[in-house]
Amino acid sequence: MVRFPATPQAIVFDLDGVLFDTEALYRDALLAAAADVGIQIPLSLCQRMVGLHGHAARMLLREYVGDEVDLDAVWTGASERYHAMFETDLRLKPGVTALLDTLDEFGLPRAIATSSSHGTAIHHLEKFGLRDRFDALVAAGDCERCKPYPDPYLRAARILNKPANCCLALEDSQAGVRSAVAAGLPTIMVPDLQQPSAELRRLCAGIVTDLDVVNDWLRQACGAASRDAPAH
Numbered sequence: 498m499v500r501f502p503a504t505p506q507a508i509v510f511d512l513d514g515v516l517f518d519t520e521a522l523y524r525d526a527l528l529a530a531a532a533d534v535g536i537q538i539p540l541s542l543c544q545r546m547v548g549l550h551g552h553a554a555r556m557l558l559r560e561y562v563g564d565e566v567d568l569d570a571v572w573t574g575a576s577e578r579y580h581a582m583f584e585t586d587l588r589l590k591p592g593v594t595a596l597l598d599t600l601d602e603f604g605l606p607r608a609i610a611t612s613s614s615h616g617t618a619i620h621h622l623e624k625f626g627l628r629d630r631f632d633a634l635v636a637a638g639d640c641e642r643c644k645p646y647p648d649p650y651l652r653a654a655r656i657l658n659k660p661a662n663c664c665l666a667l668e669d670s671q672a673g674v675r676s677a678v679a680a681g682l683p684t685i686m687v688p689d690l691q692q693p694s695a696e697l698r699r700l701c702a703g704i705v706t707d708l709d710v711v712n713d714w715l716r717q718a719c720g721a722a723s724r725d726a727p728a729h
Contacts, residue, residue: 504718505665508600509653509682510631512611514669514689515708517621518588520547522579524690527558530574536562547670547691549612549644551637583617589625590687592708597630599712603719606657608633610649610666610676615639633657645672647680654680665702667711674700685711 514520524543531538542561546554559568600607608631611618615636622628633656640648654661666677669689674697677684683702686693693704705711 504721505605505683505715506663507605507654507657507659507665508607509650509657509664509666509677510607510609511666511668511670511673512609512613512618512621514547514590515667515687516590516593516609516627518590518689519579519583519621520669520690522582522586523575526578526582527571527575529578530571531562533574534567534570536566536571538562544691547672547689549672551612553643583620583624587621587624590689590708592712593627596708596712596715597627599716599719601630603715605719606632606659608635608653608657610635610644610653612637612643612649612672644670645675645679647676650677650680650682654682667708671697687711 510516513523524540527543528538538558538561542557546557549557555568555572558571562568562571597607609618611634613636615634615638618634618636619628622631633653635649635653635656637643640646640652642648650664650666651661654664657664661681662683664682666673666682666684667687668674668677668684669687670691671694674684674686678700684700685703685705686697686701687705687708693701698704
């Protein structure tokens with residue numbers, strides 16, 4: 498299922514689409530805000546924006562709508578809509594709590610590497626009582642370059658004090674997978690809105706349906722490592 502050279506020493510999670518079911522909220526908010534100013538945005542464009550930092554996503558949108566559209570109005574309207582949705586429709590992705598319990602059981606450190614802001618990440622974590630269950634948070638503004646560049650994952654590995662190639666990345670998007678792989682992290686893709694291309698399938702150590710599959714594999718890997726460890 499997963500091509501990994503050894504049991505990982507740490508896990509680095511993406512936030513949107515991996516820990517929280519937010520990608521559809523961003524998409525729906527943007528589509529509604531664009532409709533308010535008379536613009537129809539194709540779903541294919543929304544999918545291309547998944548995993549990108551706000552500035553990069555905004556540039557994609559500008560390329561599509563041109564210079565005559567009040568992009569500030571669209572962006573502000575989308576922001577207001579999805580922040581309202583955060584209070585009513587925010588959900589954890591399936592398997593998050595069980596996977597964190599497994600990391601606790603086996604003493605594996607974990608971090609988050611996200612293109613979202615610190616404020617957004619902390620809001621989501623605190624809403625579900627998860628803020629203290631992560632050892633590090635790398636968010637927008639912490640690195641000069643965001644995903645798909647490797648900087649967020651390299652920073653997360655440094656904070657965890659682990660070699661990048663000994664950390665396992667969990668990602669849902671093309672930009673995120675490219676970021677993690679470029680940083681040297683074996684990467685499991687858990688697709689959300691974006692489905693993996695043939696190229697992404699070659700890049701990933703594995704592609705799974707949900708975090709429960711990751712959890713089952715990790716428990717087996719950690720259990721086997723514990724049994725094989727020399728007695729003291």
